[in-house]
Amino acid sequence: VIKVGKKLRRLTPIELERLNMFPDDHTRHPQITDAKRAFFMGNALVIGVVEVLGKNLAGMHFEI
Numbered sequence: 001v002i003k004v005g006k007k008l009r010r011l012t013p014i015e016l017e018r019l020n021m022f023p024d025d026h027t028r029h030p031q032i033t034d035a036k037r038a039f040f041m042g043n044a045l046v047i048g049v050v051e052v053l054g055k056n057l058a059g060m061h062f063e064i
Helices: 013-019 034-042 047-058
Strands: 002-004 007-009
Touching: 013 034
Parallel strands: none
Antiparallel strands: 002 007
16 A cells, blocks of 8 residues: 555555566456455565575675
């Protein structure tokens, strides 16, 4: 949900897909509602963020 003026609105499925680094309409299907598409994106792993974290962690040296 984002604030627009004094009102609140839900993010659109495309906005959620973009935030999760998926292509536009990645979850689009004739039998899937926008609410279900939003649910899918809420449960998605943000692959680009996971990739960056993994690369950074791979380059780190940990001492125990």
